[in-house]
Amino acid sequence: MGLLDGRKALIFGVANDHSIAWGIAKALHAEGAMVGFSSVESLIEKRVRPLAARLGADFVEPCDVQDDAAIDRVFRLWQARYGDLDVLVHALAFARREDLDGTFVQTSRDGFALALDISAYSLVALTRRALPLFTEHASVVTLTYYGAEKVVANYNVMGVAKAALEASVRYLAVDLGPRGVRVNAISAGPIRTLAASGVAGFKGMYGRFRDVAPLRRNVGITDVGSSAVFLASDLSSAITGEVLYVDGGFNVLGVPTEES
Ligand code: NAD
Numbered sequence: 001m002g003l004l005d006g007r008k009a010l011i012f013g014v015a016n017d018h019s020i021a022w023g024i025a026k027a028l029h030a031e032g033a034m035v036g037f038s039s040v041e042s043l044i045e046k047r048v049r050p051l052a053a054r055l056g057a058d059f060v061e062p063c064d065v066q067d068d069a070a071i072d073r074v075f076r077l078w079q080a081r082y083g084d085l086d087v088l089v090h091a092l093a094f095a096r097r098e099d100l101d102g103t104f105v106q107t108s109r110d111g112f113a114l115a116l117d118i119s120a121y122s123l124v125a126l127t128r129r130a131l132p133l134f135t136e137h138a139s140v141v142t143l144t145y146y147g148a149e150k151v152v153a154n155y156n157v158m159g160v161a162k163a164a165l166e167a168s169v170r171y172l173a174v175d176l177g178p179r180g181v182r183v184n185a186i187s188a189g190p191i192r193t194l195a196a197s198g199v200a201g202f203k204g205m206y207g208r209f210r211d212v213a214p215l216r217r218n219v220g221i222t223d224v225g226s227s228a229v230f231l232a233s234d235l236s237s238a239i240t241g242e243v244l245y246v247d248g249g250f251n252v253l254g255v256p257t258e259e260s
């Protein structure tokens with residue numbers, strides 16, 4: 001008996017086996033969910049389809065979340081194949097490298113719009129298109145980061161995009177609540193994924209995190225996966241509009257020191 005037996009989940013954001021979306025897919029599948037995937041076109045055949053096959057999944061469709069027609073296509077195909085949807089996972093973000101290197105004050109109009117479109121508006125677009133397919137106990141889960149609330153060096157425009165994403169979670173929760181659909185975010189500690197690799201100063205802050213976080217360890221995609229199972233399942237039946245910290249307790253610290 002799994003917590004998600006008979007449930008159907010569509011997961012956006014797998015790039016490789018380090019992706020948070022992949023950790024979530026494995027965890028949902030282990031609890032009995034049927035999973036399907038959508039990712040950017042360039043990753044589909046080489047990266048995503050082989051991973052999907054490991055979970056017996058063959059719904060693997062391309063979608064650039066900036067493209068409304070592409071979003072519509074994915075959900076049309078899903079509906080034709082499976083009818084309805086119980087779990088929507090949004091685990092994607094993007095900002096231009098140059099906007100994560102310099103100072104926030106340098107952010108261009110274009111760079112700001114791009115980061116917010118891909119990283120925040122896409123949750124609204126995907127959720128709206130999924131709405132007619134959602135079952136009455138459906139759950140939407142997205143991924144955020146502490147840089148939404150407090151300044152994290154170099155996170156810059158992504159911090160602003162995550163603040164918009166977290167506010168969107170609350171507004172969506174109120175819109176969808178009367179239908180029984182819940183919307184929540186997981187705020188994960190730093191994890192070494194493709195999106196984190198090569199980011200200026202990431203390695204240093206990853207090491208510091210382990211030294212100061214109350215649990216004295218880093219967070220992994222398995223930790224995020226099990227919390228996603230909780231938010232996707234009826235175990236969290238009265239939780240919506242929430243940000244759940246999966247960060248070893250880091251966010252409760254006032255002054256992070258090795259001794260605290
Ligand atoms: P990742 O690189 O594995 O995943 C990011 C995904 O975003 C990729 O699959 C990429 O293809 C996708 N993406 C980018 N632009 C897209 C577009 N236009 N259309 C469709 N997909 C697009 O990295 P990850 O760390 O697993 O990131 C997943 C989520 O977790 C992101 O929202 C990220 O902000 C969040 N997050 C990451 C960390 C961390 O430290 N890694 C911490 C907290 C939150």
Ligand code: 0WE
Pocket residue numbers: 093094095096097100144145152153154155156158190191195196197199200202
């Ligand atoms: O949300 C993220 C990753 C966001 C991200 C990362 C990149 C790097 C490569 C979005 N877009 C891009 N674009 C690229 O070209 N995280 C929470 C991981 C992360 O990213 C950081 C961090 C942390 C933590 C960037 C700067 C500082 C800290």
